[in-house]
Amino acid sequence: MDGYIVNGGRPLSGEVEISGAKNAALAVLAATVITDTVSVIDNVPDIYDVNITLEILRDLGARVEKIGKNSVSIDTRSVDRFDVVHEKARSMRASYYFLGALIGRFGKAGVVLPGGCNLGPRPIDQHLKMFKLLGCSVEGEYGSVTVSTDRLTGGQVFFDIVSVGATINGILTAVRAEGLTVLENVAKEPHIVDVANFLNAAGADIRGAGTDIIKIRGVKEFKSVHYSVVPDQIEAGTYMVAGPATGGKIKVSRIIPKHLESVSAKLESVGCTLEEGDDYIVVSPAKTLVSTTIRTMPHPGFPTDMQPQFATLLCTANGTSAVYENIWDSRFRYTDELVRMGADIHVDGKVAVISGVPRLYPAQLRCWDLRAGAAMIIAAAMAEGVSTITDIHHVERGYENVVDKMRALGLDITRADIQ
Ligand code: EPZ
Numbered sequence: 001m002d003g004y005i006v007n008g009g010r011p012l013s014g015e016v017e018i019s020g021a022k023n024a025a026l027a028v029l030a031a032t033v034i035t036d037t038v039s040v041i042d043n044v045p046d047i048y049d050v051n052i053t054l055e056i057l058r059d060l061g062a063r064v065e066k067i068g069k070n071s072v073s074i075d076t077r078s079v080d081r082f083d084v085v086h087e088k089a090r091s092m093r094a095s096y097y098f099l100g101a102l103i104g105r106f107g108k109a110g111v112v113l114p115g116g117c118n119l120g121p122r123p124i125d126q127h128l129k130m131f132k133l134l135g136c137s138v139e140g141e142y143g144s145v146t147v148s149t150d151r152l153t154g155g156q157v158f159f160d161i162v163s164v165g166a167t168i169n170g171i172l173t174a175v176r177a178e179g180l181t182v183l184e185n186v187a188k189e190p191h192i193v194d195v196a197n198f199l200n201a202a203g204a205d206i207r208g209a210g211t212d213i214i215k216i217r218g219v220k221e222f223k224s225v226h227y228s229v230v231p232d233q234i235e236a237g238t239y240m241v242a243g244p245a246t247g248g249k250i251k252v253s254r255i256i257p258k259h260l261e262s263v264s265a266k267l268e269s270v271g272c273t274l275e276e277g278d279d280y281i282v283v284s285p286a287k288t289l290v291s292t293t294i295r296t297m298p299h300p301g302f303p304t305d306m307q308p309q310f311a312t313l314l315c316t317a318n319g320t321s322a323v324y325e326n327i328w329d330s331r332f333r334y335t336d337e338l339v340r341m342g343a344d345i346h347v348d349g350k351v352a353v354i355s356g357v358p359r360l361y362p363a364q365l366r367c368w369d370l371r372a373g374a375a376m377i378i379a380a381a382m383a384e385g386v387s388t389i390t391d392i393h394h395v396e397r398g399y400e401n402v403v404d405k406m407r408a409l410g411l412d413i414t415r416a417d418i419q
Helices: 022-035 048-060 087-091 093-106 125-133 164-174 190-201 233-245 257-269 304-314 335-340 370-382 402-408
Strands: 002-008 014-017 038-042 063-068 071-075 108-112 137-139 144-148 156-158 180-184 205-207 213-217 225-228 250-253 273-276 280-284 293-295 320-324 344-348 351-355 364-366 385-390 412-417
Touching (some): 022 038, 022 048, 022 071, 022 190, 048 063, 087 093, 087 108, 093 108, 093 164, 125 137, 164 180, 190 225, 233 257, 233 304, 233 370, 293 304, 304 351, 335 370, 402 412
Parallel strands (some): 014 250, 038 225, 364 385
Antiparallel strands (some): 063 071, 108 144, 137 144, 205 213, 273 280, 320 351
16 A cells, blocks of 8 residues: 655754645636636646546546646637546545536536545535525435526525535636626635636636625636636645644745735744745744644634644644634544554544643554645654554645655655555
């Protein structure tokens, strides 16, 4: 089985360049379908989930050409299918963006019901509610979903909960709908703004992305664009935590520091020092790492996708920390791995209480999901000695060149066959 062997115990330090954002790229790539033209997208991370999305686009009939490691040309004029049946679509949550992307072009769209990281129940009721409010009928809510309409019409959608996916699907659906759509109580993550920026550059009329209300006036014609995906704030945050967790000083570059405000503020509150430039942040480790409380929230709150990595750092902080997971029902399974490394963590429902210990010890670790996998690399780097990490396909879904980047920061990490 593919895995990582990590000989930890040394500070990770130096500079790391951040890739394009996975969660923005997945949405922008799906959005190219609506435009019915040729798009060139740069800063696309070369990761598993992106490659599956490109395969889905090819399956639908798009002409997809990689024009560099991180650039892709997508001609969606030739798309002639409205259903996503690719066997791997089920393994990727973001495949549901094709519902929103295809409905505006064909009046019909179908996908196998999405999976993705195993974070507990992942309902899509808010997506379905939105489709219905914009004039669609929805069939087969289990196993696969088909959405169809004779006339896609603008409408008013108030989401019951703040959902990244439902917000993006709402934008995708409304850009070609007749008239005005108003989406309320929407998510404000940088990838929401990114997909709106891409579509606006291509001729859409979307206002308010990044605020609580997004207004979209449907248009019929789009034009070719050359667009670059935003930097990945979660990848950046992961390296910002990996440095101080191991006592090292890290510079993360090619980022938008504003996207990381909640993570930066937490690093300062545990004793780290930060220096911020236009497109970089330098994190110096704390003299004494101190405990804190974390509550995951929709953006601009502390991101759930940084919760496992930050909780790992807190394992060796002085005092007792509390980590509240408010987005996903099941995102603490990785804590069992940390406990086997000597961490003192008690999970009760949505909260993990972490009492700091002086050090972590090496162990045989497994990745439970993408961000938990990143946390395992950080934990193995913190522990002096040799740890092994299995189920690394989770990590490689979302972190570009993670082994090379970690190595460049001084981590002794090797990808190997682990029995
Ligand atoms: C996106 O998932 C991200 N995935 C996730 O990143 C991230 O954890 C999540 O947003 C929250 O920030 C992608 O962008 C591909 P949601 P998404 O809809 O859109 C509930 C990572 O590690 N909900 O904002 O699926 C849901 O159960 C991944 O990169 C409903 O109840 O998340 C959850 O509790 C993992 N009904 C909450 O809302 C719905 O119809 C937020 O989910 C939709 C969601």
